[in-house]
Amino acid sequence: MTLILENAAVATVDAEGTEYRNGHVVIDGDTITAVGNGPAIVPGERVDLSGCLVTPGLVNTHHHLYQWATRGLAPDATLFEWLVHLYPVWGRLDADITHAAATAGMAHLAMTGCTTVADHHYVFPRDAGDQIAALVEAAGRIGIRAHLVRGSMDRGESDGGLPPDNLVETTEDALLGTEAAIDAHHDASPGARIRIAAGPCSPFTVSEELMRQAAELARRKGVRLHTHLAETLDEEKQCLAENGCTPAEYADQLGWLGEDVWFAHTVHLEKAAIRRMGATRTGSAHCPTSNGRLGTGIAPVRDLLDAGAPVGLGVDGAASNESAGLGEELHQALLQARQRGGPTALTVREALWMGTMGGARCLGRDGELGSIERGKLADLAVWDLNGLRYAGIEDPVAALVLGATPSLRLLLSGGRTVVADGELRTDDEPAIARDLAAASRRLR
Numbered sequence: 001m002t003l004i005l006e007n008a009a010v011a012t013v014d015a016e017g018t019e020y021r022n023g024h025v026v027i028d029g030d031t032i033t034a035v036g037n038g039p040a041i042v043p044g045e046r047v048d049l050s051g052c053l054v055t056p057g058l059v060n061t062h063h064h065l066y067q068w069a070t071r072g073l074a075p076d077a078t079l080f081e082w083l084v085h086l087y088p089v090w091g092r093l094d095a096d097i098t099h100a101a102a103t104a105g106m107a108h109l110a111m112t113g114c115t116t117v118a119d120h121h122y123v124f125p126r127d128a129g130d131q132i133a134a135l136v137e138a139a140g141r142i143g144i145r146a147h148l149v150r151g152s153m154d155r156g157e158s159d160g161g162l163p164p165d166n167l168v169e170t171t172e173d174a175l176l177g178t179e180a181a182i183d184a185h186h187d188a189s190p191g192a193r194i195r196i197a198a199g200p201c202s203p204f205t206v207s208e209e210l211m212r213q214a215a216e217l218a219r220r221k222g223v224r225l226h227t228h229l230a231e232t233l234d235e236e237k238q239c240l241a242e243n244g245c246t247p248a249e250y251a252d253q254l255g256w257l258g259e260d261v262w263f264a265h266t267v268h269l270e271k272a273a274i275r276r277m278g279a280t281r282t283g284s285a286h287c288p289t290s291n292g293r294l295g296t297g298i299a300p301v302r303d304l305l306d307a308g309a310p311v312g313l314g315v316d317g318a319a320s321n322e323s324a325g326l327g328e329e330l331h332q333a334l335l336q337a338r339q340r341g342g343p344t345a346l347t348v349r350e351a352l353w354m355g356t357m358g359g360a361r362c363l364g365r366d367g368e369l370g371s372i373e374r375g376k377l378a379d380l381a382v383w384d385l386n387g388l389r390y391a392g393i394e395d396p397v398a399a400l401v402l403g404a405t406p407s408l409r410l411l412l413s414g415g416r417t418v419v420a421d422g423e424l425r426t427d428d429e430p431a432i433a434r435d436l437a438a439a440s441r442r443l444r
Helices: 065-070 079-090 095-111 131-142 171-185 208-221 233-243 247-253 271-280 288-294 301-307 327-341 348-362 396-402 429-443
Strands: 002-011 019-028 031-037 045-048 052-056 058-063 114-121 145-152 194-200 225-229 261-265 283-286 311-313 380-384 408-413 416-420
Touching (some): 058 261, 058 283, 065 095, 065 114, 095 131, 095 408, 114 131, 114 348, 114 408, 171 208, 233 247, 283 301, 283 348, 311 327, 348 396
Parallel strands (some): 002 045, 058 114, 225 261
16 A cells, blocks of 8 residues: 655655655655655545654664663662662563563653664573573564664673673673574565674673674674674773783774674774774764763764764663754754764764664664655654644754654554554553553562
């Protein structure tokens, strides 16, 4: 069936930055077949979106969905303090808790305009069930795309790492688990709803051997690579003491730069590291709210963009970003960039680009997602700018980025309705909330 969205402002986020004050988008099945100004001259089911803004669906490049079950703990801690407090709690995760948390997290992401999420899951307690399968099932329930990063930790406290020894895997088990997740769930075909990436957690929880072998495994299997990097000064201090180099230099030495890699945070980067990321087209998942919550610093987003590095936005785990929505990260990214670099450091349209096309580039999906163009997947967010909060506002993109996140008139994933009139339509929101509350109580 042909679906026609019309009478709306349309921000395509294409290479030319094309926008229509009163435009249309035509969808056939899961694909965009036309976008333009004025009414569409084709037959189909028409949806009047007067007073709305249509953008590409937002792309979340870094999350920890399991953390939805542990929100509100250690609210005033530094990152390392926060991790030490939470690792023992996460050590009691099982597949049912992970599924309840992930379902709730994806539901909330959808309600804030997100159609694709990259989830970095690196906690695998013994005898805890198939947690990657639990994430896959949650994505199917909510109906958004998921890039599931099979994380790993093999460096416990006895080896100078941060997590307790009973929460880490052996290097061999981590690699076997990653390969098993790829073989079971990775879909390399166009329009895929589930893809898998390899994701050793961070330099301070992972051995050099695991970092190297994970990169080799990922490239042999044709999947992408992801890890935390340069998030805090504590991390940099430890890396200098142990390896004689910064985290970015360490990653470079281990073969962890390239178009198939994206890092989370990248707050503390020297100029040479920024140039290297740009030259190698290594991506960055910028997580402004989480960075602010943990006080880790402000990432050099302007410098990374100018260097040519793909930069997307990430919510990060809900335990370090209790608001846990993606729409507001557009706003926070702009504010932090301007705090760091002045009033011209980031425009409202660059913030929207980071939340859409920038994220799609980090995930290697920019040929399918991230902009509203003919032939791309119909992953679309329709923001309702009617009512008191936005009445009379001149620029709809500024309304989205500078104001409070608008409610959604529609969220489409591959042409399928996920949210309509501000309500989740793919599952039972109250039941999801009850399941999450029960899982959180059981975990704690």
